[in-house]
Amino acid sequence: MTNAEYWIAPRPKHPLNACIEIPGSKSLSNRYLMLAALGSRPVHIQGLLRSRDTDLMMEALRELGVTCQVEDDDSTRVCVTPASSGYPTGGKQVYCGLAGTVMRFVPALAMLADGPTRFYGDVQAQERPMRPLLDALQQLGATIVYEGQEGYLPFTIHPPRVFTGGAVDIDSSLSSQFISGLLLLGSRASEGLHIRHTGKQLPSLPHIRMTIADLREAGLHIDEDEINNQWTVSSPSSLPYPKLEETVQIEPDLSNAAPFLGAALIAGGRVGVQHWPASTTQPGGLLPDLLQTMGADVTISTDIQRTCQVTGTRIIHGLGDYDLSAAGELVPSLAALLVFADSPSRLHGVGHLRGHETNRLEALTKEIQKIGGCATEMEDGIEITPVPADKLHPAIIETYHDHRMATFGALLGLGIPGIEVVNIATTRKTLPNFVALWNQMLQLV
Numbered sequence: 004m005t006n007a008e009y010w011i012a013p014r015p016k017h018p019l020n021a022c023i024e025i026p027g028s029k030s031l032s033n034r035y036l037m038l039a040a041l042g043s044r045p046v047h048i049q050g051l052l053r054s055r056d057t058d059l060m061m062e063a064l065r066e067l068g069v070t071c072q073v074e075d076d077d078s079t080r081v082c083v084t085p086a087s088s089g090y091p092t093g094g095k096q097v098y099c100g101l102a103g104t105v106m107r108f109v110p111a112l113a114m115l116a117d118g119p120t121r122f123y124g125d126v127q128a129q130e131r132p133m134r135p136l137l138d139a140l141q142q143l144g145a146t147i148v149y150e151g152q153e154g155y156l157p158f159t160i161h162p163p164r165v166f167t168g169g170a171v172d173i174d175s176s177l178s179s180q181f182i183s184g185l186l187l188l189g190s191r192a193s194e195g196l197h198i199r200h201t202g203k204q205l206p207s208l209p210h211i212r213m214t215i216a217d218l219r220e221a222g223l224h225i226d227e228d229e230i231n232n233q234w235t236v237s238s239p240s241s242l243p244y245p246k247l248e249e250t251v252q253i254e255p256d257l258s259n260a261a262p263f264l265g266a267a268l269i270a271g272g273r274v275g276v277q278h279w280p281a282s283t284t285q286p287g288g289l290l291p292d293l294l295q296t297m298g299a300d301v302t303i304s305t306d307i308q309r310t311c312q313v314t315g316t317r318i319i320h321g322l323g324d325y326d327l328s329a330a331g332e333l334v335p336s337l338a339a340l341l342v343f344a345d346s347p348s349r350l351h352g353v354g355h356l357r358g359h360e361t362n363r364l365e366a367l368t369k370e371i372q373k374i375g376g377c378a379t380e381m382e383d384g385i386e387i388t389p390v391p392a393d394k395l396h397p398a399i400i401e402t403y404h405d406h407r408m409a410t411f412g413a414l415l416g417l418g419i420p421g422i423e424v425v426n427i428a429t430t431r432k433t434l435p436n437f438v439a440l441w442n443q444m445l446q447l448v
Contacts, residue, residue, distance in 0.1 A: 009399060010427035010438070012416020013445055018272030021444040022310060025260050025276055027052040027079065027253035028285055029433045030210060033060045033104040034217045035251055037187050039083035040069040040091075040112060042221070043244040047074070048081050050253035055432045056102040063099070063109045067116060068092035089244070093118020099156065101125045101360055101404060101432070106156060107136055107180040111188035113160040114145060123157035127404050130155070132358050136181040139173040143188075143196075168192030176202035177358045182234070183214040189236030190223050190245040200232035206355035209329050213284035221245035254280050257287025259434050260311070261336035262410040263444055264290060268299050268315035268340055269417040274444060279303055279311035286330035293333070296322065297340060321346035321389070328352030334385070335407040338367050339414035341387045342376045342395070351384035360432075361403035367411065373398045374419060397421025406432040413441055 032052040037060075039046035051057060061071040061081070068086035086092060093116035099106040106122060113120035134154025137147045144163030151157065168189070175181040182198060182205075189196030205211075208229070215225050215234070222242050226235040238245075260276045267274040280288070291301045291311060300314040321344040327334055331353040341348045356363040364380045371378035375395045377388040400412035402425050409430045416422035430437035 009423040009425060012413050012422040012424055013442065013447055014420055015270040015417060015445055019267055019270050019274050019444060020272050021446070022275040022277060023263050023440055023444055024278070025255040025263070026054070026434065026436070028256040029054065029056050030104070030213060030256075030285065031217070031253050032057045033108060034183075034187075034214060035247070035253065036060050036064060036071070036083060037108050037111065038190065038217060038221050038245050038247055040064045040085055041187065041190050041245050042085055042247060043089060044246070045082055045084045046247045047250040048083060048253065049079065049250060051079050051081050052253065052256060052433065053078050054435050055100060056104065059098065059100045059102045059105050060109070063097045063105050064112070066095045066097055067109075067112050067120065091116040093120060093162070096121040096123065099124035099128055101128045103131060103178065103180050103359070106131065106133060107178065107184045108187055110136065110140060110160055111184055114140060114143065114162045114166050114188055115191055116162055119159050119161045121157065121159045125404075127360065128156050132177045133158070135173050135175060135177065136184055139171045139181070139185060142171045143169050166192070168194040168196045170197040170199070172199050172201050174202035175200050176204050176206070177355055179205065179207035179210045182211050186211070186214045186218060186225070186234065186236055190218055190221065190238065192236060193238070193243065195235060195237040197235045198233065204328070204354075205232055206328055206353070207286065207331055209284060209286045216284045218245065221247045254278075254283060254285065256433065257283065257285045257290060258332045260287060261290055261333050262414050263440070264294060264311065264313040265336050265340050265414060266417055266444060267313045268294065268297060268319050269317065269343055269414060271315055271317045273312055273314040275310040275312040277308050277310050279309045281309070286332060289330045290333065293322075293337065296320070297344070319344040322348040322350065324349045324351065326352040327384070331356050332407065335363060335367060335411040336414060338371065338378075338385065338387060339411045342371060342374070342389065342415065343392075343418050344387075344389050347386065347388040349381065349384065349386045351381060353385075354383035360405035361408065363405065363407070366401070366403050366405065366408055370398075370400050370408070370411070373400070374415065374422075395419050397423075399423045399425060401425050402427070402429050404429055406430045406434065410437065
C-alpha cells in the first residue's frame, strides 16, 4: 500500500463552531426502497441517501424488475415503480457488495419471484452470516443452493411456487436484519407470517422497531410480543400489497451524525446537526443523552431547522458499565471519544458487532492498542481504560473496509497529531461526502 492511499486526519486549529447537514438515513432509505418495491404503485422517496449501499439496493431491485428512477437533477429524489406483473423477475443475479441490508432484505423479493435468484458480493461479504435467514426461508418453502460454505454468500434462492405466509423460527442473535428481512417478506403474506426468535439475545431491537413502524406506515398490521420475541404480520383483506404514501421523506442519518457531534467533545467548541427529528426509530436518536452523560452540553432547537447542538470542553467522562445493545452502530464513534475520557468504560450487549463489515470489536481493540491506548475485547463488548495523553502516539489506522472504522480514525485524529487513515473512501458506503463535511466542520474549506 502506498502513502497516497493514506488520509492524514486533520486537527482542529481552534474550538469548533460548525453546523452540518447530514444526508438521509441508510437504514430508512433501504427499508423504504424495499417497501416501495413490494407495493403496487409508484412511490416518490425524498431525501434518499445516495451512497454505495443505497445504490447497490437500487441496482438489486432493478435486476428483479423494479424501476428506480432518479428524478430531475436531485439525486436524492427517486421514484420507485414495482415490477409490472406485481411479481419480481426471476433468473437474475443480485450483487450485494458488502451491504447487509441488500443481502438480508432483498431475499424477501426473491421469495416472490417467478424463478431463482443468485446472490453474490464482495470477498468480505462472504464472511457475513446468512444461515439463520436462509434456514427460515427454507421453512417457508424455498430451496437454497450454496456455491461455497453453507450459510454464506454466494447462494441461489429457488422460491416456492406460491408464497402465502406461515410460521417460522429463527435465531437472530447475530443480526436484527434477519428479523427485519422476514418482516418485509410478511408484507406480502396473504395468510400472514408469524416469526419467533429462538436465540438468547436479540441485538439492535430499535432497528426491528424501525421496520415495524415503516410497515405500519404502509398499512400493515403487526402484533408484537417483545417479551417472548414474537411478531405476526398480517395485511387487511383490502390491502394485498404494502401501500406507502405517494411521497415519503427520509430523516437524516443520526448514526452518521455521531462523529460530527462527538468531535465537539474532543476538540472543544460546538457542532450542530440540522433537521434532528422530534421523534425517531433510529438508534442514533440515543446520541443526545449519551453525549450529555459524557460531559457535553446538548440542546435541540424548536425552530424549523431543529438543530441538535453539542458543546464540549475537551473534558470527557467515561460511561462505566453501559449496555449499548440498542445502538451498537454507535460503538466505533463512542470508542474514539472514550480513548480521551477521564474514567474507564465497558460497553456491552454488542457481541453482534463481530458480524458487521468486519469484526468491529477486534478491530477497535487492535487500533486503540496501536496508538498506545488500553482496550480489551470482552465476550459481548469492549472495555476501554484511558491512559495519560502523553502515552498516546500517532499511527496508521486500518479501516478493514468498514465505514465506521474510518470515521473512528478521523475522530482519533482530532486529539492525536499524525494519525493517518487507510482508505478513507470506505465512508462512501453510507456518507459519500464525509471528507468534505469533515473539512467544513474544521473550517478547512
